[in-house]
Amino acid sequence: MESMVFTSSLLPSSNHATLPIRNPSLFTSIDHRLIFSVSFDRLATSLNKRRSAATEVLCCVSQPKNMAAPPKEAKLWGGRFEEGVTDAVERFTESISFDKALYKQDIMGSRAHASMLAKQGLMSFSDRDSILEGLNQIEERIERGEFEWRTDREDVHMNIEAALTDLIGEPAKKLHTARSRNDQVSTDFRLWCRDAIDTIVANIKQLQIAMVTLAKNNKGVIVPGYTHLQRAQPVLLQHHILAYVEQLDRDAGRLLDCRVRLNFSPLGACALAGTGLPIDRFMTSDALGFTAPMRNSMDAVSDRDFVLELLSANAITAMHLSRLGEEWVLWASEEFGFITPSDSVSTGSSIMPQKKNPDPMELVRGKSARVFGDLVTLLVLCKGLPLAYNRDLQEDKEPVFDSVKTIIGMLQVSSEFAYNITFNIERIKKALPAGHLDATTLADYLVHKASCGIPFRTSHDIVGRAVALCVYKKCELQELSLDELRTINGVFEDDVYEYLGVENSIKKFSSYGSTGSECVAEQLDFWMTRLNINQ
Numbered sequence: 001m002e003s004m005v006f007t008s009s010l011l012p013s014s015n016h017a018t019l020p021i022r023n024p025s026l027f028t029s030i031d032h033r034l035i036f037s038v039s040f041d042r043l044a045t046s047l048n049k050r051r052s053a054a055t056e057v058l059c060c061v062s063q064p065k066n067m068a069a070p071p072k073e074a075k076l077w078g079g080r081f082e083e084g085v086t087d088a089v090e091r092f093t094e095s096i097s098f099d100k101a102l103y104k105q106d107i108m109g110s111r112a113h114a115s116m117l118a119k120q121g122l123m124s125f126s127d128r129d130s131i132l133e134g135l136n137q138i139e140e141r142i143e144r145g146e147f148e149w150r151t152d153r154e155d156v157h158m159n160i161e162a163a164l165t166d167l168i169g170e171p172a173k174k175l176h177t178a179r180s181r182n183d184q185v186s187t188d189f190r191l192w193c194r195d196a197i198d199t200i201v202a203n204i205k206q207l208q209i210a211m212v213t214l215a216k217n218n219k220g221v222i223v224p225g226y227t228h229l230q231r232a233q234p235v236l237l238q239h240h241i242l243a244y245v246e247q248l249d250r251d252a253g254r255l256l257d258c259r260v261r262l263n264f265s266p267l268g269a270c271a272l273a274g275t276g277l278p279i280d281r282f283m284t285s286d287a288l289g290f291t292a293p294m295r296n297s298m299d300a301v302s303d304r305d306f307v308l309e310l311l312s313a314n315a316i317t318a319m320h321l322s323r324l325g326e327e328w329v330l331w332a333s334e335e336f337g338f339i340t341p342s343d344s345v346s347t348g349s350s351i352m353p354q355k356k357n358p359d360p361m362e363l364v365r366g367k368s369a370r371v372f373g374d375l376v377t378l379l380v381l382c383k384g385l386p387l388a389y390n391r392d393l394q395e396d397k398e399p400v401f402d403s404v405k406t407i408i409g410m411l412q413v414s415s416e417f418a419y420n421i422t423f424n425i426e427r428i429k430k431a432l433p434a435g436h437l438d439a440t441t442l443a444d445y446l447v448h449k450a451s452c453g454i455p456f457r458t459s460h461d462i463v464g465r466a467v468a469l470c471v472y473k474k475c476e477l478q479e480l481s482l483d484e485l486r487t488i489n490g491v492f493e494d495d496v497y498e499y500l501g502v503e504n505s506i507k508k509f510s511s512y513g514s515t516g517s518e519c520v521a522e523q524l525d526f527w528m529t530r531l532n533i534n535q
Helices: 041-047 087-093 096-119 125-143 156-168 170-174 181-216 237-262 281-287 297-302 305-331 359-382 391-418 425-431 439-448 456-473 482-488 494-498 502-508 517-530
Strands: 003-008 033-039 054-063 222-227 230-236 339-341 421-423
Touching (some): 096 125, 096 181, 125 170, 156 170, 156 181, 181 237, 181 297, 181 305, 181 517, 222 237, 222 425, 230 439, 230 502, 305 339, 305 359, 305 391, 439 494, 456 482
Antiparallel strands (some): 003 054, 033 054, 222 230, 339 421
């Protein structure tokens, strides 16, 4: 829409007031100037009470649509274009607002590329040195917050390259030899994801340490084990906690496997077909810590499976953390009362003075949805892309940045929570008798009576009838007399009471990986050694 300017005679001619007109089509343009009268009582009063409320106002069209826009910086790719992009296109297509996060990796890649070009005789060593010094200065300016990120330069690559040209001149124009933004961004992104994996894995280890420490401090505590959220069998609390440590270890393993697969260099693949210039891709690959150059240049620039694998690993980690969060939220409730979080990891209510909420773990549970969504976003983004590079892939970065930031936050706050909870031992003990947690151990007792030849299915039925009797009498299995047990089946003997009660049940577990005291002690020792935790 054409903009309109009011010039009011209420003010000195050297200091006109300007007001916008919402619909200039209501007026007829004569040589782009209009003169008309309008009443401005309020305007006149506010500007000068002594002036007349009626005045003549000059309205003019300040700039027709077809007038040239202010000149913009020429694009580095703009040689074949006669016009610049519109402001709307520039705003819509820029990525510098988020991909500037790749600046370190972009500068690393450019250093390696410049050094390789010089070695291969594609630029002089003097130009290489100027480029490296210029990149150092740009990196320092970025880290001091003094670098100007410009939208008209589109992305992190062109911002840095254009700034380098401003800084050192002609040598900078040689840096993009045998390189496209297609292989450049893929290289940057692989380097960034590699660093992100290292950070996530380090945070997983910190949570494992927190969980193992929590287990170590609660030796011998028995809690109800659940299936279907119904009481199932007694388990040692240490065993329960260490289950999450095992899950976290596989989460770290998936990330490290992903790191191995992504650690191949796209640099030198150029736009899609490689180059006829005598570059050395193995040199840049080694300089950047990659295993080797990617074998296929089209694959190198077009696939984001390494990102999908990272997001998938993050999503699985988030799922495990969400399960932990759900459990601790339940256990902190009055209905369970198994844990009490400290005030330092709890929040209150704006209306209910008594409330003490485990909000951090509720948000761990909630933020898992974001991490899942980031994965789905990228899957949908990639599913319809033909070879090779497509601009759609510009949209791959924000979901990754969000996923990584979110999962690190989830891991860190879970560690904080683990260090700041107390298990309510007496409350847990009071909860143990309910649910006939020793029923399966009683079935094992009958199987042990090998001389009687009782198959497990039969023992299962016998114990089921014993539980039914307990339900009728409102008592526990260990409270049944031997005579009452023998009315169900005569195989029961006095030694049956060595299997009844949660403490006796725990003693009977002996299989590898079970909740038996010796087995759990072995698990705890393994993790304390693995994580270098002091005994």
